Amino acid sequence: MANQAAPPYYLTAVYASNSVSERNLLWGDLQSLATSVRSDKWILGGDFNEDLRTIGASHTSSNNQENQILCHLDRILVNIKWLQDHADSFVQAATPSLSDHSPLSPLSVSLNKAFGIILDEPSSSSLTVCWTPPPIGWVKSNSDGSKGDDKYGYGAIVRDHWGDCLSAIAVRSSAASINILELKGLAYGLQLSAALPNTEALSVWVKTDSTTIKTWVQGRGSIPWTAFRDLRLIHHLLQQFDGWRLSHIYREGNHVADFLAAARSSLGSTLFDPSQLGSDLNTLIKEDKEGLPQLRITSS
Numbered sequence: 001m002a003n004q005a006a007p008p009y010y011l012t013a014v015y016a017s018n019s020v021s022e023r024n025l026l027w028g029d030l031q032s033l034a035t036s037v038r039s040d041k042w043i044l045g046g047d048f049n050e051d052l053r054t055i056g057a058s059h060t061s062s063n064n065q066e067n068q069i070l071c072h073l074d075r076i077l078v079n080i081k082w083l084q085d086h087a088d089s090f091v092q093a094a095t096p097s098l099s100d101h102s103p104l105s106p107l108s109v110s111l112n113k114a115f116g117i118i119l120d121e122p123s124s125s126s127l128t129v130c131w132t133p134p135p136i137g138w139v140k141s142n143s144d145g146s147k148g149d150d151k152y153g154y155g156a157i158v159r160d161h162w163g164d165c166l167s168a169i170a171v172r173s174s175a176a177s178i179n180i181l182e183l184k185g186l187a188y189g190l191q192l193s194a195a196l197p198n199t200e201a202l203s204v205w206v207k208t209d210s211t212t213i214k215t216w217v218q219g220r221g222s223i224p225w226t227a228f229r230d231l232r233l234i235h236h237l238l239q240q241f242d243g244w245r246l247s248h249i250y251r252e253g254n255h256v257a258d259f260l261a262a263a264r265s266s267l268g269s270t271l272f273d274p275s276q277l278g279s280d281l282n283t284l285i286k287e288d289k290e291g292l293p294q295l296r297i298t299s300s
Helices: 020-036 080-085 109-114 178-194 211-217 225-238 251-262 279-289
Strands: 009-015 041-047 074-078 090-093 104-107 124-129 138-148 151-159 165-173 203-208 243-248 270-272 294-299
Touching (some): 009 020, 020 041, 041 080, 151 178, 151 279, 165 178, 165 251, 178 203, 178 211, 178 251, 203 211, 211 225, 211 243, 251 279, 251 294
Parallel strands (some): 009 041, 138 203, 203 243
Antiparallel strands (some): 041 074, 090 104, 124 294, 138 151, 151 165, 165 270
């Protein structure tokens, strides 16, 4: 699909068979199609008729019987090229009405702009922000910094494509600017990622809620000399992975890392074993894993 204002993309609608053998044929066809559209944006969605693990609503399909069967049959998937151009994409699952399936809507502010869709915005509006897991073969590192009441710290968490925590840390720091704390948190997240096995075959997606830190890592902006050491470490660590991405995330979608950074005053410097996370941290991770949206209020 294409128009004069936006680059083309491919859209695939899926309605999979109830037969396992026929679904296997479909998976093979989709793999072949993925290879042929690798350099273009591709989005596919529909009823996969297989209970895939999901992000978003806790379930997308129900048999509407007294003893309900709830499962994740409906999905919208995108390829890496799509994510590179529309990293703000997320899927909204609505409440079922006439059908026993939840309507799924892919949403992206950048895609609207590419197609010249301008939405009237009031002086104050809200935006739903969701954490999303990385693709298979990737890990996602979220980090944050915190300061207040003469207490300083930073935190980071690394998760896999299921949204499960692989490693997390909260660090108490000496006095520093918030930008330096954010930068140290990002570096620590990469150190946790680099400590995972087989990093040479692993890609890392780094997410920060600081646009300043993003520009520093990209070598742009006015970078203070106090950041040089951490930046050298960050660039060294990035080279250890098969691939990497760096992108911005709104603070509301970064609440797990924010919790870790703010917890430094009571925790000191703590490296978390994924099997021994506290109940509060586990709850936040579960919310992200299930795609629970966080509300962001914006004002003009």
